[in-house]
Amino acid sequence: xTATTKATITTTTTTTATGELLRVSGLRKVxxxxxxxxxxxRDLTFATRxxxxxxxxxxxxAGKTTLLRCIAGLLPPTSGEVVLEDRPVAGPPEGMAVVFxxxxxxxxxxxxxxxxxxxPLREKRVAKGERRRLVAESLEAVGLADVPGxxxxxxxxxxxxxxxxxxxxxxxxxxxxxxxxFAAVDAQTRADLEDLVRSLWTRLGITLLFVTHDIDxxxxxxxxxxxxxxxxxxxxxxxAVDLPDERDQLTTRNDPRFQxxxxxxxxxxxxxxxxxxxxxxxxxS
Amino acid sequence: xxxxxxPAAAPGAARETACEAEPPAARxxxxxxxxxxxxGLPAVLAAxxxxxxxxxxxxFFPPLSDILSAFGPTWFDGRIAADLLPSLGRLAAGYLLAxxxxxxxxxxxxxxxxxxxxxxxxxxxxxxxxxxxxxxxxMLFLGIDTLMKVxxxxxxxxxxxxxxxxxxxxxxxxxxxxxxxxxxLRPLTRLRTVVLRGASPQIVTGARQALSIAIVLMVISExxxxxxxxxxxxxxxxxxxxxxxxxxxxxxxxxxxxxxxLIFRAVEATVLAxxxxxRRAQRGGNx
Numbered sequence: 186x187t188a189t190t191k192a193t194i195t196t197t198t199t200t201t202a203t204g205e206l207l208r209v210s211g212l213r214k215v216x217x218x219x220x221x222x223x224x225x226x227r228d229l230t231f232a233t234r235x236x237x238x239x240x241x242x243x244x245x246x247a248g249k250t251t252l253l254r255c256i257a258g259l260l261p262p263t264s265g266e267v268v269l270e271d272r273p274v275a276g277p278p279e280g281m282a283v284v285f286x287x288x289x290x291x292x293x294x295x296x297x298x299x300x301x302x303x304x305p306l307r308e309k310r311v312a313k314g315e316r317r318r319l320v321a322e323s324l325e326a327v328g329l330a331d332v333p334g335x336x337x338x339x340x341x342x343x344x345x346x347x348x349x350x351x352x353x354x355x356x357x358x359x360x361x362x363x364x365x366x367f368a369a370v371d372a373q374t375r376a377d378l379e380d381l382v383r384s385l386w387t388r389l390g391i392t393l394l395f396v397t398h399d400i401d402x403x404x405x406x407x408x409x410x411x412x413x414x415x416x417x418x419x420x421x422x423x424x425a426v427d428l429p430d431e432r433d434q435l436t437t438r439n440d441p442r443f444q445x446x447x448x449x450x451x452x453x454x455x456x457x458x459x460x461x462x463x464x465x466x467x468x469x470s
Numbered sequence: 471x472x473x474x475x476x477p478a479a480a481p482g483a484a485r486e487t488a489c490e491a492e493p494p495a496a497r498x499x500x501x502x503x504x505x506x507x508x509x510g511l512p513a514v515l516a517a518x519x520x521x522x523x524x525x526x527x528x529x530f531f532p533p534l535s536d537i538l539s540a541f542g543p544t545w546f547d548g549r550i551a552a553d554l555l556p557s558l559g560r561l562a563a564g565y566l567l568a569x570x571x572x573x574x575x576x577x578x579x580x581x582x583x584x585x586x587x588x589x590x591x592x593x594x595x596x597x598x599x600x601x602x603x604x605x606x607x608x609m610l611f612l613g614i615d616t617l618m619k620v621x622x623x624x625x626x627x628x629x630x631x632x633x634x635x636x637x638x639x640x641x642x643x644x645x646x647x648x649x650x651x652x653x654x655l656r657p658l659t660r661l662r663t664v665v666l667r668g669a670s671p672q673i674v675t676g677a678r679q680a681l682s683i684a685i686v687l688m689v690i691s692e693x694x695x696x697x698x699x700x701x702x703x704x705x706x707x708x709x710x711x712x713x714x715x716x717x718x719x720x721x722x723x724x725x726x727x728x729x730x731x732l733i734f735r736a737v738e739a740t741v742l743a744x745x746x747x748x749r750r751a752q753r754g755g756n757x
Binding site: 257258259276277279281282283285287290291292293294295296304305307308309336338339352356 | 643644648649651652653654655656659663664667668670744745747748751752
């Protein structure tokens, strides 16, 4: 199965000379009117290279979801901009798929599993035969080849989230955004799904932007971990994860380097919770 | 090569209550019980009516036996085609127009909050007017033809559909809307696959209320002014003191309502199969 799927689900990505796929510059988001305005995100700037796996962690309420919704084009930023593949994002862009935290509510309950996966492909005007192949392959890749005719509500939570992942993968995105996708599944399922995401990322060569509040998960999945401050949000630190690319739940998590990174990110998040701001901002103000 | 191990295969998804193999005799008994439950009360009521009315000497409440023996001659000698079918035609036209109009306007108003704020006071005003009041007024403008009756039916039946559709459209979950946007579903697909399906439980609720209103208005509009139809016939029999015949018209009206509600239920079971399944799954606990 692997050999054929590997050959057939491929993603072509247009890259700039620098290999930069996504650039977020000076992103700021203020909710509400001038009277009771809340500054959710103050100033976020970062870029991801094509094919990179970037995880974003931060204390709860740090504006992680706001950031992700701005990148996905679901929410217009107050100032600053998001550029994907050299085009400014003004609405949901082409070549982007999103897996939401609320899996049960992001699948269409009146469509079967296969129809849910197929719908975005229809809209992309993918030919029928090709569509059928993509649906079958992506469902197989997430281990749901046997339930295409079921409805989402007939499946367990972990299986529903797999359907959402299959839908994203079948879409053949250049960048995959995941917003705390495993926050609502049990620990065992969570480990399985982490491995699934990691293997899909390795195989498809897509760029992954993964928002989570779980530090271990961020280090396990990412090549880089962006640690956010508390509100109003800025980037506290960009931590490179220098672990080997082959990862698995036991050896990677027991790796002394993993422990060091974990400690480091943990301390950063603790500091963020206490309201610590990055040095650059302190000198500015 | 990276190997992709498929996670433990999902268990069979069919969670419908699987009927065990059942001996034919037991199945027959089960159907018998269901039929008894279904027809039990109507049979008892008919029997009581029969026995009580048999001894009654009141001219206005003739014995049920008289009514039933008048049923055939009254209706099967041409009145089905002359009166029942025109009534049903007007009902169908008015009802379907009301549903189409209600859904179309409801989707528009439910989609744009500013339009809703703008239209709501007017909607509430018109909804509060009892539709039969409109019959004499509409007669002035539209005459007493079929058009007037269809307009009367629409003017009463459109409101529950409209207001329920607005609620249904507004109630569509945000993650679903976000998903539709992220995957760049086209407007027509969004309308058909997201908005109409998402609002369908409320649309059906509104359509069910509209059906009974439409039947009432069909009869009332025919009672005011008509030269054929069910309501017209009932009024004619009453004025001519043909009491058993009048009662057959009322019984026929009840049967028509019953048949329509059975058809409605069958349609609903198909359209909302997913909704019932989802509700069952949610009540069964989180899986």
